[in-house]
Each structure stands twice: as structure tokens, then as C-alpha cells.
Amino acid sequence: MKILQIINSLGTGGAEKLMIDTIPLFNEKKLKVDLLVLNGNETPFFKTLQQINCCNIFPLGNGSVYNPFLIFKIIPYLKKYDLIHVHIFPSLYWVALAKMISFSKTKLIYTEHSTSNNRRKYFIFKLIDRYIYSFYSKIITISSEVDNNLKVHLGFKSNRFEIIQNGINLETIKQTKPIIKTEIALNIKKDSCILIQVSSFRYPKDQKTVIKSLTHLEDNIVLLLVGDGPLKTECEVLADTLNVSERVLFLGIRMDVISLLKSSDIIILSSHHEGLSLSSIEGMASGKPFIASDAPGLGDIVRNAGIIFPINDEIALAKEIQHLLNDKTYYHETVTNCIKRAKNFSINNTIEKEIHLYKSLLQPIS
Numbered sequence: 001m002k003i004l005q006i007i008n009s010l011g012t013g014g015a016e017k018l019m020i021d022t023i024p025l026f027n028e029k030k031l032k033v034d035l036l037v038l039n040g041n042e043t044p045f046f047k048t049l050q051q052i053n054c055c056n057i058f059p060l061g062n063g064s065v066y067n068p069f070l071i072f073k074i075i076p077y078l079k080k081y082d083l084i085h086v087h088i089f090p091s092l093y094w095v096a097l098a099k100m101i102s103f104s105k106t107k108l109i110y111t112e113h114s115t116s117n118n119r120r121k122y123f124i125f126k127l128i129d130r131y132i133y134s135f136y137s138k139i140i141t142i143s144s145e146v147d148n149n150l151k152v153h154l155g156f157k158s159n160r161f162e163i164i165q166n167g168i169n170l171e172t173i174k175q176t177k178p179i180i181k182t183e184i185a186l187n188i189k190k191d192s193c194i195l196i197q198v199s200s201f202r203y204p205k206d207q208k209t210v211i212k213s214l215t216h217l218e219d220n221i222v223l224l225l226v227g228d229g230p231l232k233t234e235c236e237v238l239a240d241t242l243n244v245s246e247r248v249l250f251l252g253i254r255m256d257v258i259s260l261l262k263s264s265d266i267i268i269l270s271s272h273h274e275g276l277s278l279s280s281i282e283g284m285a286s287g288k289p290f291i292a293s294d295a296p297g298l299g300d301i302v303r304n305a306g307i308i309f310p311i312n313d314e315i316a317l318a319k320e321i322q323h324l325l326n327d328k329t330y331y332h333e334t335v336t337n338c339i340k341r342a343k344n345f346s347i348n349n350t351i352e353k354e355i356h357l358y359k360s361l362l363q364p365i366s
Helices: 014-028 044-052 070-078 091-102 123-133 144-154 170-175 207-216 232-241 257-263 278-285 314-326 328-342 347-362
Strands: 002-007 032-037 057-059 083-087 107-112 138-141 161-163 193-198 221-226 248-252 266-269 290-293 307-309
Touching: 002 014, 002 091, 014 032, 014 044, 014 083, 014 278, 014 347, 044 057, 070 091, 083 091, 083 347, 091 107, 091 123, 107 347, 123 144, 138 144, 138 347, 144 161, 170 278, 193 207, 193 257, 193 278, 207 221, 207 232, 207 314, 221 257, 232 248, 257 278, 266 278, 266 314, 278 290, 278 328, 290 314, 307 314, 314 328
Parallel strands: 002 032, 002 083, 032 057, 083 107, 107 138, 138 161, 193 221, 193 266, 221 248, 266 290, 290 307
Antiparallel strands: none
């Protein structure tokens, strides 16, 4: 069985991280799984997968992922694999159109990673989406909320969809060691309290609310922001405007995220909506209390394990942070509940369910 995964790039993001975590495991299970990226910039994720040397990586260039000529570059690959598994828009569109133009019989799977997107606001895109998604034999949704929203949007029969939750490597997280606080950055001291958010700087992520919360917290509380993206500059300007720039450290893309999580005192994910956030699950598995905004696709994962605060409410967030720091019993109870919740999201379950789906689609019809 030869499978080709296709994604826009290996920049930051949960779907991109999933490629790094799952492709080596697929190949360990004797599946031949390769990766095609529309944009082949050598990001840290790209270099990591190269170093693992578990699969072929096919970059289609270094230009815009929105270039429709990528359709013609995709077509030759449709003939070389038994099944194509696609992630993220616009890969979703380009692969479907490549199949249409080439009359390829290769079966397609698409994984929907988000509860919502801007296309769903417009009726014309509802019609276009219905056409594009019709080329996919199966649509994987990563949570019940993602599943319900997409079914309403497309109006397809339920048997076209399958819920397979994203997962994390719990054993790797358990074995990873923290970094000594003072080695993370020069202005972090032994008595500093570290908050951390790991996410790209693009909507729907909401680092701004976390930055604003610092104005309601003690000066020894610092914030690590891991990731990159188009909204990073706005966040840097905000930190400077609020006079907290010395307490906000922009660390960029890091490959030692788990070590940073374990070095921090509180882990936060402020967002407007999510699909099934791997960052949130890694945060809950790290042995530190996890706080999340009550956003679609995020609140339901964290509720009754970690702590929830209202979207855009920096004052409520600051109060929750202070409560954790002042009440050690509450702190440790939250940690225990988070670790217990994270155990429901093992990457091994994700792998087994996807392999089963692949085999079911490739079985000859009797």
C-alpha cells in the first residue's frame, strides 16, 4: 500500500506537526507513506522530517500555495500512489481539481482540521465546497464539533465522514526533560514565573489577550510565545505599547517545545476557534496546569480538566493565573486532571484508525 500525504507546507501548525509525528510511525508499520508539500521552504519541521529519513519529501517549489498552476504539478503524483491523503486549504482544492482534469481513479481522503473558516460565510463558497469535497472518498473530521459543522456546511450523507481524533506521542512527552529556566533567556530569573503559549501568529490564535493579561499580573511573571506568522509584529507592538515588552519573549519556531512546556509554570492557549488542538493536548500532558479560552473546538477538550476563560477576556485570564499561583492544591489538582484527560489522545489510536480506513478504501469490491 502506497500512500501520499499532501499539505501546503511544513511551517507551524497542528496539521504540520501531525505530519512529523505520524509519517515515521506509518512507515514503521510497513506502510509506504511519502509527503508532498506545495511550498518546500526548509522550515524546522521540514528539516526534522528530512533528518528522520523515513519517507520521500516532494516539494513543488517555494512560491505561493495559492498558485493554481500547482494543480498540474500534482497530477503526475496521482498515478504513483494507491491513495492520496490531503490536509488544509488550498491543497484541498488543488488535489481535487488535479483528479478532475486527469481523470485519475486514485482515491482521495481529506482531513478537516478546523471547526470553521471564512469560506463558510458565503453561499457561493458553499456550492464550490460541495463540488470540491465530492471528489474525496472519505472526509476525516478530528472532533465531533468539526464533524457536525462540516456536515451542516456540505449536506453530504453521514457515511462520507469519519471522526478520527488527532493524537500525541505520550511516551515522548513523558521522557522529555525540562530546560533550566535561566537558560531559556537572559532576563528569566530563578524566581520568575513562566507562562507559555505555543501557536502560530495568525487568526484564529489570540496571543494579544495573553499579552494584555500581563498588565494585571506581578512583574516577575513572564510570557513565552513560541511560533511565527503574520500577526507576530502586531503582538510585538502591543507588548511595547503596554510597557510589558521586557516580560514577553518571542521565541520563534522551536523544536524543543515539550522541554519549554515542562520548564514553564502555566501553559495557555488563547484562541477564537480550533479543530482539535495538538498544542492543547501536549500542554495538558506536560505536567503543568493548562488554561484555554472557551473557544469552539477547544473548550470541550479542556473543560473539567484544565481551566477555561472567556474569549478576549484578559482580566478573567489574569485571575485564573493568579488563582493557580496562590493555591497550590488547586494547581496540583489541575495538573492531575489535565494529565488524565491527555491520555485519551494517544497518537497510536490515530495511526491505527487511519490505517484501518486506508485498507477499507483499497479493498476490492466483491
